[in-house]
Amino acid sequence: ATNPFTITKLDVNEKPRYSKEAFKTSTLxxxxxxxLGYSSTRTMMLAQYLYEGIDIKGETTGIITYMRTDVxxxxxxxxxxxxxxxxxxxxAQYLGKYQTTKDQNAQDAHEGIRPTNVLHTPEYVKANxxxxxxxxxxxxxxxxKLYARIYGRTLASLxxxxxxxxxxxxxxxxxxxxxxxxxxxxxxxxxxxYEESKNKDVLLPKFHQGDTxxxxxxxxxxxxxxxxxxxNEASMIKKLDELGIGRPSTYASIIKTLIERGYVTKExxxxxxxxxxxxxxxxxxxxxxxxxxxYTAEMESNLDKVSEGNYDKLSILKxxxxxxxxxxxxxxxxxxxIQPVMLDETCPRCGxxxxxxxxxxxEFIACSGFPKCRxxxxxxxxxxx
Numbered sequence: 001a002t003n004p005f006t007i008t009k010l011d012v013n014e015k016p017r018y019s020k021e022a023f024k025t026s027t028l029x030x031x032x033x034x035x036l037g038y039s040s041t042r043t044m045m046l047a048q049y050l051y052e053g054i055d056i057k058g059e060t061t062g063i064i065t066y067m068r069t070d071v072x073x074x075x076x077x078x079x080x081x082x083x084x085x086x087x088x089x090x091x092a093q094y095l096g097k098y099q100t101t102k103d104q105n106a107q108d109a110h111e112g113i114r115p116t117n118v119l120h121t122p123e124y125v126k127a128n129x130x131x132x133x134x135x136x137x138x139x140x141x142x143x144x145k146l147y148a149r150i151y152g153r154t155l156a157s158l159x160x161x162x163x164x165x166x167x168x169x170x171x172x173x174x175x176x177x178x179x180x181x182x183x184x185x186x187x188x189x190x191x192x193x194y195e196e197s198k199n200k201d202v203l204l205p206k207f208h209q210g211d212t213x214x215x216x217x218x219x220x221x222x223x224x225x226x227x228x229x230x231x232n233e234a235s236m237i238k239k240l241d242e243l244g245i246g247r248p249s250t251y252a253s254i255i256k257t258l259i260e261r262g263y264v265t266k267e268x269x270x271x272x273x274x275x276x277x278x279x280x281x282x283x284x285x286x287x288x289x290x291x292x293x294x295y296t297a298e299m300e301s302n303l304d305k306v307s308e309g310n311y312d313k314l315s316i317l318k319x320x321x322x323x324x325x326x327x328x329x330x331x332x333x334x335x336x337x338i339q340p341v342m343l344d345e346t347c348p349r350c351g352x353x354x355x356x357x358x359x360x361x362x363e364f365i366a367c368s369g370f371p372k373c374r375x376x377x378x379x380x381x382x383x384x385x
Contacts, residue, residue, distance in 0.1 A: 030235075050150075065110065078118065082155060085118045094159050096157075181202065237251050278337075282335050286330060340357050341356040354377065
């Protein structure tokens with residue numbers, strides 16, 4: 001096909017795009033990873049910093065609500081103040097409706113993650129912070145980037161939807177048809193204050209049927225069905241949340257533990273190691289009745305009931321240990337382990353062979369006679385030649 005191309009078919013539909021609800025822990029961690037590149041651990045550390053307070057006009061002020069929460073609800077007082085702020089600063093056409101959903105397993109002990117004061121915009125905080133109180137400029141800068149996401153998301157959740165014109169265009173040249181899909185923004189709505197991360201919209205100009213278009217280039221792209229990508233921190237947290245595994249306070253520590261114990265490596269995505277694969281296989285073999293999604297979610301629910309006084313804790317412990325003790329005794333004898341790498345060196349204390357072992361701090365050389373012999377070879381300091 002060659003220029004010119006004629007628009008022979010045009011299908012146009014207006015659709016609203018609604019804002020997302022305010023952040024809860026899992027969605028904050030996912031957004032910070034996708035948009036800011038923060039690990040889940042760093043996100044929670046920065047959120048803690050914002051929650052504990054920043055010195056503004058001589059007073060330490062916590063600028064976000066508690067950051068470990070599994071709900072998105074907002075207080076009536078905040079919603080009223082935010083609605084007034086939106087109308088005053090953006091106009092009545094930008095006012096939306098407050099809505100929230102609650103997961104049946106949510107503890108609902110805290111609000112969603114939001115600014116403590118709608119008047120404390122990111123610009124206001126930066127302009128009024130006591131500069132002498134900032135001990136770590138990088139920490140403050142990263143925290144303010146996270147605060148901007150929290151502030152924008154919260155305000156956006158109360159704003160009107162964006163209106164987009166979804167367009168399907170057919171271009172024809174030399175009796176060949178070429179299709180294109182895209183959108184045109186008619187009203188920005190909540191997008192005025194909050195940029196959604198990883199937005200893949202193709203923005204198109206206004207087209208009319210019969211228009212003649214000159215293409216700069218025509219590129220043939222071959223596409224193949226791809227397998228699902230490996231988990232990254234954001235998608236792993238999303239999956240944990242969906243399956244009811246863990247709590248807002250444990251998502252970051254779960255991933256941190258997997259990395260520190262050498263079960264996965266963190267590159268662009270989370271990659272399982274040989275130790276991680278073996279551990280998973282062996283745990284599934286020997287502990288499948290208690291290490292599975294359904295049992296974990298049920299245990300989380302029962303522990304919540306215990307904390308509420310609605311379940312007997314001793315009966316839970318009794319049931320668990322009656323099932324667990326035979327499993328652990330069997331595993332001690334029969335579970336397969338990755339053996340340490342043997343070296344052609346002997347232990348200076350007992351004469352046993354030295355081996356390479358692994359810990360969360362890395363590899364080290366030690367005696368194969370552990371625990372009877374606890375010798376660990378220390379690295380020799382380099383000497384000047």
